[in-house]
Every structure is written in structure tokens, then in C-alpha cells.
Amino acid sequence: MSENKFEDLIYKKKTVFERESEEEISKMKEYGARYMKWLDKSKTEREASRNIIAALREAGFEEYDPKKTLRTGDRFFINNRGKNVMAAVVGSGDIEEIGIRISASHIDSPRLDLKPLPVFESDGVGYFKTHYYGGVRKYQWPTIPLSLHGVVVKKDGSTVDIVVGEDEGDPVFCISDLLPHLAGEQGTKPLNKAFTGEGLNIMICSSPALDEGKPVENDAVKINILSILKEKYGITEEDFLSADLCAVPATKAADVGFDRWLIGAYGHDDRVCAYPMLTALLDNAASPNHTLIAIFADKEEVGSDGPTGMKGKLFSDLVDKISRDLGADPAVVRAHSACLSADVAAAYDPNYPEAFEKRNSAILHCGVGFCKYTGHGGKVSTNDAGAEFSAKMRSLLDRAGVVWQMAELGKVDQGGGGTVAMFISTLNIDTIDIGVPVIAMHSPFEIISKGDLYEAHKAFSAFNAE
Numbered sequence: 322m323s324e325n326k327f328e329d330l331i332y333k334k335k336t337v338f339e340r341e342s343e344e345e346i347s348k349m350k351e352y353g354a355r356y357m358k359w360l361d362k363s364k365t366e367r368e369a370s371r372n373i374i375a376a377l378r379e380a381g382f383e384e385y386d387p388k389k390t391l392r393t394g395d396r397f398f399i400n401n402r403g404k405n406v407m408a409a410v411v412g413s414g415d416i417e418e419i420g421i422r423i424s425a426s427h428i429d430s431p432r433l434d435l436k437p438l439p440v441f442e443s444d445g446v447g448y449f450k451t452h453y454y455g456g457v458r459k460y461q462w463p464t465i466p467l468s469l470h471g472v473v474v475k476k477d478g479s480t481v482d483i484v485v486g487e488d489e490g491d492p493v494f495c496i497s498d499l500l501p502h503l504a505g506e507q508g509t510k511p512l513n514k515a516f517t518g519e520g521l522n523i524m525i526c527s528s529p530a531l532d533e534g535k536p537v538e539n540d541a542v543k544i545n546i547l548s549i550l551k552e553k554y555g556i557t558e559e560d561f562l563s564a565d566l567c568a569v570p571a572t573k574a575a576d577v578g579f580d581r582w583l584i585g586a587y588g589h590d591d592r593v594c595a596y597p598m599l600t601a602l603l604d605n606a607a608s609p610n611h612t613l614i615a616i617f618a619d620k621e622e623v624g625s626d627g628p629t630g631m632k633g634k635l636f637s638d639l640v641d642k643i644s645r646d647l648g649a650d651p652a653v654v655r656a657h658s659a660c661l662s663a664d665v666a667a668a669y670d671p672n673y674p675e676a677f678e679k680r681n682s683a684i685l686h687c688g689v690g691f692c693k694y695t696g697h698g699g700k701v702s703t704n705d706a707g708a709e710f711s712a713k714m715r716s717l718l719d720r721a722g723v724v725w726q727m728a729e730l731g732k733v734d735q736g737g738g739g740t741v742a743m744f745i746s747t748l749n750i751d752t753i754d755i756g757v758p759v760i761a762m763h764s765p766f767e768i769i770s771k772g773d774l775y776e777a778h779k780a781f782s783a784f785n786a787e
């Protein structure tokens with residue numbers, strides 16, 4: 322008997338290197354390189370929105386006009402407040418019968434937002450006060466170069482775009498840490514206590530304003546900062562009250578390892594899903610059978626609230642509009658629709674095996690991760706995809722030759738997390754989580770596999786093409 326007699330009985334994860342053709346493998350690094358370039362200029366949801374819209378426009382997508390009746394073949398996008406994009410292609414199939422194919426990722430990432438009145442000085446050094454956004458491990462943010470991104474909107478409505486720290490020759494900013502020689506006491510504190518939210522102050526200036534060659538008497542550093550900002554951007558301290566400004570790592574995406582199969586970067590979560598979702602939409606925008614919607618959401622990292630998050634009403638309004646224009650009942654359309662909730666999975670980290678249950682964890686290079694459920698503490702707060710829908714998606718990916726793996730987020734009761742899946746599935750839409758596995762998720766330098774990234778593109782593409 323051959324030794325393969327029982328092979329079919331056992332589920333075995335295999336890497337892209339074992340499962341993909343030479344031709345496909347050769348495409349992975351090229352695709353990864355394109356993603357890295359895109360990621361470097363998409364460090365905030367606003368920048369990602371801009372770049373997504375530019376790509377959509379180039380592919381013939383038009384800005385959504387609610388007054389226009391939609392028809393088969395229409396391609397359009399909604400620019401939701403510059404922070405959330407929804408793109409759609411109206412397919413040729415019967416929308417009531419086959420529903421809509423939805424993919425949903427998010428384009429916000431953990432970072433340090435500036436407070437409404439951020440500028441202060443202390444003993445000759447000027448700082449920005451921050452309020453961290455999303456699941457940040459505070460100890461990871463001191464002593465790395467930071468760049469400043471965002472917009473200031475003045476009272477007259479004019480907008481000032483700010484990006485400092487990304488271009489060659491730009492200054493960068495930084496949060497300091499103690500020297501080891503004096504960190505004895507700090508070192509005895511638990512990780513989550515040693516660094517505080519109020520301590521994440523960013524150094525931005527260290528010289529005083531001068532008046533006739535002499536330092537001014539009071540608030541000299543602060544006045545110097547505000548003078549520089551006034552000169553460069555025409556803004557005053559009060560203008561910070563209507564601003565979305567944040568600090569992110571100033572580093573660029575880089576190949577990791579001698580073999581260059583990994584990408585280290587800030588903000589993979591979740592642009593590493595948004596990018597393949599975008600390329601898969603563009604690849605299938607010509608004349609799809611299904612109507613396609615691609616959602617690039619904001620605010621996932623802080624609970625999906627607000628008008629640009631997935632709890633917002635815009636998405637269901639869009640489904641209503643498309644359905645009605647095609648003469649269909651939106652409730653029936655939703656009932657027959659399917660959604661891939663595209664968000665990163667936690668990759669098993671061999672350096673921290675204790676946090677994972679390896680059998681059910683995503684393994685690097687074993688393809689895009691399929692997450693039946695996320696949540697925490699006994700599957701609380703999750704969309705647990707049903708067996709029937711899971712089977713349908715499993716079979717779709719297999720037919721398309723996608724390398725994929727089932728993935729769970731760490732050990733039971735080790736922690737947990739959520740995605741936008743539950744907000745879409747409550748609209749009576751079958752939804753499953755799928756995404757690229759990440760090591761060191763939410764850190765300033767997250768790591769992913771170029772192979773897994775490429776398989777994500779293939780997965781979204783197969784889903785759209787059906």
C-alpha cells in the first residue's frame with residue numbers, strides 16, 4: 322500500500338512554496354513590491370482614501386451621484402468624508418437572485434493622535450500632547466522616528482494638508498525614554514504600567530523664539546513652535562481645535578530577512594487587506610456577474626463608530642439604492658449577498674509560542690487566513706460564520722487554487738479582537754473573516770509574508786469573479 326493511503330483524512334497546512342507553481346511564486350515578490358510603494362504613501366485613512374480613489378478614477382470609476390439611476394456596468398465610488406471609500410460595480414446577474422459580493426477592509430491603523438490643544442513646553446523642550454488611537458502597546462512608541470500626518474481645517478473652511486517626516490531631508494519627531502542607567506525603577510513596573518498615555522509626549526522643538534536677537538521671556542519655545550507653524554502652514558494654536566493630526570512611525574516598508582520573503586512596515590493592519598481588495602476589484606471591474614462592493618472602512622481600530630465606521634448607515638443605504646435602481650427588494654438582495662470581512666489574522670510567532678494554540682493559528686506563508694470567528698472570552702462579540710457559508714467559501718477558494726488556512730486569534734482566553742464582520746452580518750448578510758496573517762500586529766513594525774499577501778489578492782479576486 323502506498324504511504325499516502327490515509328493522506329486525505331488529515332488536514333495539513335502547506336506553504337505557498339509547496340502548493341504554488343513556479344510562475345505564481347515568481348509573481349509574489351513583484352506584487353509585494355507594488356504593495357510596499359503604495360503602503361509608504363498610505364499611512365493614514367485619509368492618505369489611503371486618496372490613493373484608492375486615484376486608482377479607481379484611473380480605472381474609469383466615477384464619483385457617486387445619488388440623483389443618477391444606477392444601471393448594469395456602472396462603476397462608481399463614494400468618498401465618505403475623505404476617510405472611508407466605498408466602490409461598486411453593478412453586475413449583469415439578477416441581483417435579487419445572486420445578491421451582492423461585498424468585501425470590507427479598514428484603512429485606519431493604531432497611532433498617536435494629537436490632542437485638541439497639543440502644544441506645550443517643559444524646561445526648554447517643546448512637545449505635542451497625544452491621545453493614542455486604537456490598541457497601542459505604549460512601550461513600543463518611544464525612541465523611534467515619528468512623522469506627522471493629517472489636516473487642519475481653518476474656521477473659513479480652508480484645509481491645510483500636513484505631512485512632515487516622510488521625505489528625504491524632512492525632520493522627524495520622537496518620544497524619549499529613560500537611559501538604562503536611570504531606569505531601575507521604571508524597569509520594575511509591568512509593561513502596561515511603565516509607559517502611560519499621558520507620557521507619550523512628542524518632542525517637536527528645542528529652541529526659543531527670539532525677539533531682537535534675544536530669547537523672549539515667557540513661553541519662548543512654545544512661541545517658537547507656533548511661529549514656525551504660522552509661517553509654514555498659516556495656522557495658529559486655536560486651529561488645532563479643528564484638526565485631524567497624528568504621529569505614525571516615519572519608517573518605510575522594508576524587506577525582512579536575507580531571502581526577502583517578509584515585509585516589515587507600519588500599518589499592515591489593515592492596509593495589507595485593503596490593497597489586495599483594491600487590486601482584486603480592479604481586476605474584476607470589466608463586466609462582473611455579481612454586483613461588487615468594496616468597502617474601505619475607517620474607525621475599525623476604535624470600535625467602528627461614527628459616520629465613517631462600519632456601524633454607519635452609508636453601506637446599507639448604498640445597498641438600498643443599488644437594489645431599488647435595479648428594481649429589486651433590498652432585503653432580498655441582502656439575504657442573498659455574501660461578504661468577505663477582510664482583516665488581518667494573528668500569525669503564529671515561533672518566538673512567543675506560549676500565546677498561541679499552534680494547530681488553530683495562522684502560519685506564515687501558509688496562505689490567506691480564514692477566520693470563522695474572532696471575539697474574546699467565549700466567542701463574545703463576533704460574527705461566527707455558519708458551517709454552510711464557511712463551506713461555500715472554502716470550496717470557492719479551493720476551486721480557484723487559492724492557498725488558504727483556517728486561523729484563530731491566539732489561545733482561548735488569551736485575549737481577543739474584533740473586526741467589521743459583525744456589523745455587516747447583522748444586516749442579514751452572510752459574512753466570514755479572511756485576511757493576511759501578521760506577526761507583531763499593532764506594533765510600529767508589523768511583519769507579513771509576500772506569499773500570504775498574494776494569496777489574499779487571489780482570494781478576493783476569485784470571490785469577485787464568480
Ligand code: MN
Nearest residue numbers: 590591664665
Ligand atoms: Mn484590523
Ligand code: MN
Nearest residue numbers: 456590622763
Ligand atoms: Mn487592528
